[in-house]
Amino acid sequence: MIRRVGVGIVGCGHVSLQYLEGFKTLPSIDVVGCFDVDQNQSQARAAVFGIQRVYQTLGELLSDPSVEIVLNITPPLVHYGVSKAALEAGKHVFSEKPLAPTREEARHLVDLAAIKDVRLACAPDTFLGSGLQISRKLLDDGWIGSPVGMGTFFLSNGVEHFHPSPAFFYGPAGGPMLDVGPYYLTALINLLGPVARVAASSRITFSERIITSPEQYGARIKVETPTYISSTLEFESGVIGPLLATFDVQATRLPFIEVYGTEGTLSTTDPDLWTGNPEIRQYGEDEEAMSDLERNVPWTAFRSSDLIPGLRGVGVEELAQAIMEDRPHRVTAEIAYHVLDIALSIAEAAESGTHVDVESTCTRPTPLSLSIKALPRS
Structure with a gap:
């Protein structure tokens, strides 16, 4: 049995x-x-x-x-x-x-x-999904060389349009960095390791939000936490880059996470989801191909059939398997504590106007074993 x-x-x-x-x-x-x-x-x-x-x-x-x-x-x-x-x-x-x-x-x-x-x-456990595991393998296998920088962007118009009880998200323990930020920060730790130092600026753009979800339609929410947060992360590895998180933007064309390496660029999938096909663009040998960011150089997408389809609860499944197999689990409290420490350090940096050292650290989770396949270029 x-x-x-x-x-x-x-x-x-x-x-x-x-x-x-x-x-x-x-x-x-x-x-x-x-x-x-x-x-x-x-x-x-x-x-x-x-x-x-x-x-x-x-x-x-x-x-x-x-x-x-x-x-x-x-x-x-x-x-x-x-x-x-x-x-x-x-x-x-x-x-x-x-x-x-x-x-x-x-x-x-x-x-x-x-x-x-x-x-x-x-949680979050979405880094166990195919999109971020393929991204991790592409990085670890050297497809873009050594990581130099990154750019991470979560831009939305908030949660009051769909969530049945959205007031909490605009209270003291809410905001985009503590709500959706952990998905992005955990994905970054999976890809690039722990963060050493942060800087940030933030603002409350709208002092009041109007609920349009049906359960509390028309009710008003007093906003008590910053909803536009622009931060810079410095990783222990030396990688640096921006993390932007906001509930104040209606439209964007920015990527979710990009990692810039010495030999190419990796564009990952949505860290809030389990599935997807990350893409890479490898730089050419000539200077023109490396410097002209607008040039129409093809991107290559990758997929894998080795992983479970994206389902909430995969992290609980992985924990259960680790218990039965008597091995360390991947969705660790060590990572979750570091994520919380980063998010709170960003808030402190925005308030103080200074760089803040992140006191904690963690170990990158062990990647899943998988094979990947490049998709035909469109």
Whole structure:
């Protein structure tokens, strides 16, 4: 009989639907039960997805011996308390981002997991998807030479147009850098390693946002956190480049992430997604081909059939497999802590007007083994 790892879900809100859909096709996950402070939510998820147990309290879930991994997908300000309780109960934990709202709380979770000898993992896990794994292989195999610089861009018009409860995203623990920024920062760590120093400027462009999603249509949100953040990252490797994150832009033609090497340029796929075909342009030998950025030099796209299609929950699956195989997992709390440290350092740099050294570091995650194939040029 194939071994499966029991998962207990804490938090049955909007994002739980995506996880539960993903778990349908992931072989190592057995969702044994769920809990939400709103019992109507947990009952609804159990009915739709055939979950056998609906716990009345968090303590009831944590006392269930069939729960090996606690999937913490509660609101961000609750992450610390739920993860702390689960670790103290001797459970492995996979948390949605951020690991915790503050460095102190996040560090306590990392230390507690080590003391309890259990595993702590944290989203995002999209760097395990085909787009970013192919990008990693292209870099590691030297297709663009040695990385020199990078450019990273997340530009959107905010979340109030589609999210059922968008106010949090404009509160003190929200904003584009803490919301979507972790996808981009984790992707950059996967590609280029840890960040050593940051500089930044930021602003609140609109003091008020009007909700147009149907659940709270017409309601107004007071904006309490910067929504346009322009930063510069200096990596331990020496690579430097901009990271722009904003909720204030209606349209853009900028790429998601580009890495500029001594022999070419890599353009990656959307770090918020699992799939996609990254592209490279290798420089010619003559000076003209290297200097004329507008010249029509072909880009080559790559794909792979080795990886699971993009599904939320892949990181939980990878954690479950690592537990069964007794090996380190890839979606580590070490990376998540460094991502939080970078994001908070960017906020501090913008406030102080000075460079800020990032105190933490981490190790690049082990890449997946895959083969890649160049697609025909269009």
